[in-house]
Each structure stands twice: as structure tokens, then as C-alpha cells.
Amino acid sequence: MKTILIVDDEIHICTLLTTILAKEGYEVDHSVSGAVAIKMVKEKIYDVIFCDYRLKDKEIDGSVLSLKIRELSPATGIVVMTGYPDVRIAIQLIKQGIYDYIVKPLSAAQVVLLVQKVLLHQAVISKEQLPPANPPATGPVSTYISHRGQLSRFVYGTGNTSKELHTQIKLIAPTDYSVVILGETGTGKESVAHLIHSQSKRKDKPLIAIDCGSLSRELACSELFGHEKGAFTGAVQAKTGAFQEAHGGTLFLDEIANLSYEVQTALLRTIQERVVRPVGSTKETHVDIRIIVASNEDLQQAVLAGRFRDDLYYRLNEFAINVPPLRERPDDLPLFISTFKQAVEDELERECGPLSDEVLAAFSSYSWPGNIRELKNVMRRICLLSKDREPITADLLPEELQPVSKESSESIATGEANLKNVTRQAEYQKILDVLQKVRFNKSQAARLMNIDRKTLYNKLHTLNILL
Template identity: 45%
Template sequence: MQKILVIDDDTDICMLLRRFLTKNGYEVAISKSGNGGLVLLDEFHPDLVMTDFRLGDMTGATILQKIHEKKPLLPVLIITGYSDIKTAVNVMKMGAVDYITKPLFPDEILVTIQNALQKATQTPSISPNKPKANSPKKGLVQKDHIAGSGQESKNLFRQLDLVAPTNYSVIIYGESGSGKESIAQEIHARSKRANGPFVAMDCGAISKELAASELFGHEKGSFTGAINQKIGHFEMANGGTLFLDEVANLPYDVQVSLLRVVQERTLRRIGGTKEISVDVRIIVASNERLLEASRKGKFREDLYHRFNEFSIEVPPLRQRKSDIMEFAHFFLAQTNEELDKNITTFAPEVEAVFKTYGWPGNLREMRNVIKRATLLSEKDYIEAKSLPFELMNHERLLVFDTPFEQRAPESSYQEPAQHLNLKSVASDAEYETILQVLKQVNYNKSKAAKLLGIDRKTLYNKMNNYNM
């Protein structure tokens, strides 16, 4: 039976998740604080952690860092409100495997957990004498990634066609969620190394103390906790491709060792004396310019020049307008398969929103929006009411991100819209008030009900009425 640790300071969420996950065959432990969760990490030995992004005693970023210091490969799901999606995307760069937005939906929770656990079990298993790495087949790459047919996508894949057959090192630049790892997999699948392993390492998810061990491996007894021999990512990728995501997060001293391995094509495991030859193509990714990082003293300039044999820019989703609905239908087809649904298309108003929204979380955000909308849809198409409030009202909400002195002046009188009436105004005001109070108390419904002066059952009914 797989174990899940839930960390959330909302008692209701903890109890509901424990009951729901236990019913679905998981063993569950709960903690209402980050520090308590870290203690359970050693006692309970979970296969997966679900933690609220905003805890009373520490932030989501802090607890994620502390979890990965203890257990670097343990998958962590972040629970967050939709309004915190930008921050959640940033936390994912630190190693969270995925995020779930509130309110929580049972089918979405199960699918996300199953995907996270499956991804964790696909991490290469290693024997002391023979490395074994995950080698994605071309069919899998094509299933998990769509090229797009717009001009931006054509330019991107024209570059892929040029560099893939070579043995060049490649730097992939792009915003978080824009699909950098998928591009790296695509380069590997089109290369002469396609039959070899593709090994990915998220440099932002590994603590400084363990980064060298993850890259180069270690011998038994080489440091405290090294109870077995470990083969590093370089050896696992021998004959194939090593993908280093967010490479600028590697500690400076590890960068020195990395440069030597890249130049000499040999390595020594930590605590070892034997030189081991490796034949690896390196692809790295970053959401910041490595040359600028080198000028700030964060990244070695000589290592940057060694990697910079070819660079690729992955455009953000907002610059790929002609591809937006193609991507949307691709994710819809994936979600239909995951949830065993048969939703065929999107309402016209939904398409209009998709094409005008800025997509700060890029393809990852779009995938999660469509997964949630598919769960909520009662018809054979995605309706506007199934989309998050912030997505449907993004143009109006942009006003609050604009400095007051830059806002357009308002006239003293505006003709009221004909469809406006007191009932709709009251409903809108009630919705906004509930939403703001929920955000204020980090979606603790007991606290929200108390502040609103209503009981919790009434709050749940109102949230259900407003499809919150």
C-alpha cells in the first residue's frame, strides 16, 4: 500500500483528504504544520507528499526545500489557490512534481497523484554494476508533446531539425511551463542517440549537498549516509542524452567538477579512485540568461561557453496565438483519456478567452485549466462557467496590477448597462467578498465562515452556487 503524507493547516482539508485517499487504497498520515510534516517524513516514510502552499509556520518554497534536503527524489504536490498560480509555477521550478488548485476535486486529485507516483516509479533503477536509465521511445515523445503549426512553432522545429542530428551541446531558454524538457526529448528522439537513454535532472530540486552525488555518483561509505554505491546521472545517460533543467541552480563548486567531466569525458564517483569514461550529449535549460548569470558570479563563464554550441528559444504560449486552440484540443484529448470522458470541443466564448489570456504558466497552466474544466463540464463541450474566475475576468483584474497614476481617468457618470440590475450587482458583490475572504484566510473555510458571519454549511452552499 502506497503512503501519502498530507501537510495542511486546514483541519477540514486534512480530514477530507485522509478519508478520501484511504477509501481509494492509500495509507495516509496528516500534519497541520510544516515542522510536524518534516518529523513525519522520517517516521512515516511516504511515497508522496501533498502540502499546502501557505502554511502557518513556513512557506511552500521552504518546506519543499527541506523535504528535498531529506529525500531528494520524493515527489511533492503543492496545494494552492488559483490566484497563487504564478507562485506555484515558480515553486515547481524548485522541484514540485505538480500542483493542485483549490477547490479540490476528487477525480483531479486521484489523476494527479497517480501521475506523480507513476513518474516517481519511472526514475531509473540502478544496480551497482549495470546502470539502467529511462529511454523514452519516439511514440511516447509524440504522445506527450505537440509541435504546433503556427509560424513560431515552425521556426522552433526548424532549429530542432538542424541541431538534432549533430552532437552539439544545446542551451534551451524559455519560461517555466513552456515545454523545455519536451523540446529536449524531441532533440534526443531525432538524434543518432535515440536508442540510447534520455536522463533528466532538475538542478533546482536537488540540495547543494547532494548535487555532486546525483551527477557523478558515489562509492559506499564515501560520506555519512552513503550506505550503498550510487551511479550518477552521467553514467546512467552513457550513450545517450543528459538533460539538466534549470542548470544555473547548480552550486558553483559542482560547476567546476561538471566542466572537467564535460571536457575530459571521464569522471570519478565521490570517494572513488577509478576514472570512468562517459559518452554523453548534454542539453541544458534555463529561464535566465546564462551569460548574465555568469556576469553576476552565479554561473561559470567557461562552462557557459562549453554548453553554448547551439541555443534555442522556446516562445511563451502568449506568443503562439495561432497554436493556442491546437494545444487546447491536444490537452483535452489527453484529459478525456485520463478521466474516461468524451468532451469534444470548447464553447466559442471559451476559445475567445483562451486566445486573449496571457497564460503566465504557459502550457503547464493550460493543461491544468483544461483538466479542471473537463472535470466540471456537464455537457459534451467546455463551457465558460467551468473556467476559473481569474481566467474569465483577466482583463478586468489587470486594472489592479496597474499603478494608480497610470490608470485611465474615470468619468463621473457612466451609462449603466441595460442588463445590469440590483440582483446581479448583489450577486457579484457577494461572490467577490467570499473570494477575497477565502484568499485572506488561505482558503480555511471555517475561518472564512466566521469572518463572513455565516455558518460553514451556508458558505459551502454559496461556494457551490457560484461554482467556486
């Protein structure tokens, strides 16, 4: 039986968590004192410990207690609870080795799911048999992180917005419904697709992902349906399409709104009939797949504008999920920062210093138009530029996150700013405004600004706008 210790100076919290976890079959102890908790850890091995950050012990707060527990029992999963979230404290604690930093009040489902995740993490680390888990319908959301091209880890957000998203994922995952995932660029739509697949009945079969935004009409048909040798110029050998590759599993079509109308027509028939005819072939092949699509453009608006087939939209939209932008998930920011920092340190194979208060303040006040992807890129930049173990300061931040100095503010206010900088800032703001208006659909943004897509990409690069 797995053992859990609750440490909180409010007895009703101890009683509540004990009741919740005991019903799940765990052996639960509790303490209202940090000093007593340390004695208990010396006498008994606990798999998971929940401890409050602000204990009434004079010399033992959650930080000190977690360090002592780590020394006494390195394998124990530590979860620090607080009613007063602070980005700096969260990063410090996670760096010290705690499993998670969560904000009170806690729901029963959140507590149970968190324990299951800690035990699962421990089982993976120790290569033991995974503990049985039957996750509840609600809990923190996972954000998929690709590390060196591999699916390496999940980061769990604990904010209310994240919990609502997770509830929807848990609800739809076991079904075979087609899913439309909507959200701005960089919010993690592919992450949601991976989570749905990993929690479905098809999880042991392949998930094939296709970026429709980069496909021409000819290439799209080949990539989706395959082609026969000699079907067109350059087809020197036969190719199996994504539909057949995903047989038995899930097909994820990202940026589906970018497919041409002709390809949409072929796609509709394939989805309706569940048969594929490769380009240049007269033979049809049955496929058994689940379809998940994603778009950073409102597909209903695309239907009204005549750019997307209404019958295809209604065929795909058996269930819709909206992935919130990072600016609407401030509670999750500390954990994302810490996890990305650790991932970058692994990539660079060196330890970076702590983020300064000025950097953390800039992160907290920034709107993150590029969302989670932009945050990861910024973490890569500042860690790469930093010196080993020295504090990471604001001068390493990209221009859009740089704090505005008093001198710069005064020069702009008095009309003394450099004309080039003023023009650059105006262009930067205009592009961001248009991108936000079209939900970061770059093709649509380029059309509205009367420039081609290549020019827009060049400007995004020049202005260091990460999407």
C-alpha cells in the first residue's frame, strides 16, 4: 500500500486530504508541525508528502522542510501547497527537487490525480511496474514538450483554465469522435492531440501528424492519400499516405484551414467512406482511423467566408476544444519556466544560473503572443547567452521583453527618440495587432497587410517575433 503524509498547520486541511486519499486506498498520516513531520519521515518511508509552504514552526517553512525531506528520503515525491503563489518561490522549490507547487484550495479530483502522477513518475524513474491508475475526470492539464525530437515529458498546469481543458480531454479521449482543436499559434494544440491519443483505446497504434500549412495541392494529396509510381513527374516510387500509415490509430491534421478546396473535397470523401485511393491508382483501401484536426483560424468564420467546406467542418466537428493562450494561464507560468529551463540545461549539458527578479517580472507582465512556444524559445536564448551558474539578467532578454528604461521613456515622451526605433516599434506593434486579430494565422495576416507570406516571415524574423 502506498503511503502519504500531509503536513499543514490547519487541521481541517489535514483531515480533508486524509479523507480524500484514504478513500482511494492509500495509507495516510498527517502532522500540523514541520518538526514532527521530520521525525515521522525518519521513522517511516512515505511515497508522497503534501506540505504547506507557510507553517507556523519558527524555523521550518515549506522550503526548509522539503530540503530536509529530500535529504532523509530522496525518492519521496514532495508537493508544496500554498495560498499565496509566487513565481520566484515556485522556481526555487522545483529547482530544489520538489515534484510540484500547487495553489489552494484543492479539489478532490486534483489531489487524487496529482498523487497518481507522482507515483507514475516514481515508477518510471525506478523502472518498476507502473502503479494502477484510474484518473478522475478532472485535474491539471498536461503540455507536451518535444525534447530533441522525442516525446519526453509532460508539464502539468494547475490553474482553473488548465483544469477545465483537462476535463474536456478526459471526456473525449476514450471515444472515437473526431475532434477540432482551436487555439492561437504556440498554445500546444499538437500537445492536446497527443494527450487525446495517449488516453484513447488507440494508444498502442500510431499517431501520424501532418502540417497542412506547408502543403501544396499536389503534395497534400500525395502526403494524405499516397501515390503510385509514375503518378506524376517526380514520383519515382510508390508512397504510402498518412491515412494508411495511421491505420488503427489517430491521424492529426494541423492547420487544416490551409488545405485547398479541392483537397478538402477529397478529404471529405475519404473521411465519410473510410477508404483511400492513392494518386494514380484505381484501387481503394479501407482505413480505420480517428481524425483530430487543429487550426489557429476560426473554422466557422472560414466556412462563412467560403474558404472551408461546411460539410467537411460539420463532419469533423463532433467535439471542439479551445486551447487557451498562455496569457490566460498565469498560474501555470512558474512551472513552465522551470521545466523549460531544465530542458534547455539538458540540451546544453550545463547548469544555468537563477533567473533574476527583473527577468521574472518581465515574464509575468509580458503578453506572450507566441504562447508556450515563444516562452520555450526565450528560455533557450537566455540560457544559451548566460554564463555558467551566474544569475540570468534582463539584458539577455529579446528586445520585446526588455524593460523600458526611464531615459528611453522620457526621450519618447519628448519626441527625441531615434526615428528608426520609433518606426520599428510601430511596425512591431502593427504586426502583433493584425496577428492577434486573425488568431495568429500568418497567411491571413499577410493578406490583410498586403504583403506576401515570405515578406511576413522575414519581418517576424527581423523583429524577433517568435510564433
